[in-house]
Amino acid sequence: MICKKRVTIIGHLGGKKKSCDGQTVKTKTVYSSLLLNEHFQVEILDTYYARKISLFWIKLLWNLIFSDCLIFLLASNGRKFLFPILYFVSLLGKNTINYTIGGKLYEETIEKQYYKRYVSSFTENWVESFYLLNNLKKIGINNAVYIPNFKKISPLSVNEVVHKQYHKPFMLCIFSRICEEKGIEEAMAAVTEINREFGEIVCLLHIYGPVASEFQERFTSCLKLSPEVFYMGVVSPEQSVSVIKNYYALLFPTRTFTEGMPGTIIDAFCAGVPVIARAWASCEEMVIDGETGYTYSFDKPQLLKRRILDSLKDQNWLKMRKNCLKKALEYDEKLVCEKIIGRIERVLHI
Incomplete structure (x- = not known):
């Protein structure tokens, strides 16, 4: 019997709304892809509710304690509120993966010097461009990994x-x-x-x-x-x-x-x-x-x-x-998701 590792995704799903923005689509696609892996028991927390109901924070606390790996897909606002918490749990030895949304992380880290401490503490930072990867390295952040963006669609012939x-x-x-x-x-x-x-x-x-x-x-x-x-x-x-x-x-x-x-x-x-x-x-x-x-x-x-x-x-x-x-x-979904799963398995020593 396979002993599954508990993986928690923290990202924006839009609540009950039918959101089709890039961040929401990415979060849903990553979640559905990880569900297919036999090594993972996958949970998901919708940051849409972070400012609305206390139940989100109760679930967050539960997952911070009991998850083997936390993967968070946060844009600028989400980083502002949740990075300090995720920094704290990373210091306690929790596996934390920052799946960067957008291309502003480097500029934000320059502007807010304490972000460098946060970002460096995470197990890995996944970025979608070599521009961002190289700029993070320039300021001493060496745990960034290039993961291409992808879409769950097939090209025409x-x-x-x-x-x-x-x-x-x-x-x-x-x-x-x-x-x-x-x-x-x-x-x-x-x-x-x-x-x-x-x-x-x-x-x-x-x-x-x-x-x-x-x-x-x-x-x-x-x-x-x-x-x-x-x-x-x-x-x-x-x-x-x-x-x-x-x-x-x-x-x-x-x-x-x-x-x-x-x-x-x-x-x-x-x-x-x-x-x-x-x-x-x-x-x-x-x-x-x-x-x-x-x-x-x-x-x-x-x-x-x-x-x-x-x-x-x-x-x-x-x-x-x-x-x-x-x-x-x-940007093929299958190839990129294989890389994502490989990185998670590496982090969890599977």
Whole structure:
């Protein structure tokens, strides 16, 4: 009989809401993958309830005491509240794995010097980019491990993309949380300016994703001024590839330099759709200019318009689509989850 090790995942599940943000999707996928391993008895704590009910804190205390390994997937706010507690239990010898969400951990550690003490105390820190891995090493944090982002979706076959024909109007899309930080307004303005400049409808933009409440009014106003831009609602993670595959390109005009490794770009690669992205810190690890899409300087957001026009003239767009399908294999769920399970077994000496 196998003696199972108790593994507790601490992350955001969104309570009873149907959340489709990257953090929630990642937490659910990791949980479902670990459930299949015969060596683990897996528990999960939803940080959605951390500020709402005391039962969360009772369950947390129980798992802090009795779990063999704690894996926590926390964004900036979660780190602020839970890092001190997890630091304390790590000092008591508990196996603690910080599965970093987003790309801000290095900057946060520079800003908050005590974070270095927290992060260094954990058994391992899993990061999704070499940019973050190398920067943590520069400040003396040597327990970081590269674990690629991944999605529980299968790429299309080459045959499904090679026969795709494009013509005016070229269909562009955005898949993300709809808020100011995602550069939505820049994308809307670029499409409007292109069409105005040519005096015809050269391209259309479809926007998918949940709209942040604080951005709703502004977004609605922008849509009224942009007749070539349409809000298409929210699509479930399982349907992302089947929707994105119908587009010419996915736009990623983020205003956040410390983006992580966005799942929406993996969706695009699985759909064989090139990405036009503003070059955030670790962008070149995903979007290779001229191979899997186009990039433009983070300091020059106005270049989005030019890069869209460049893409419309590109004679190698079909080759790029094939490159995207190849790149998608790097983020394969099975391969990454095998690495995750291997790291946990190593920590637990299984």
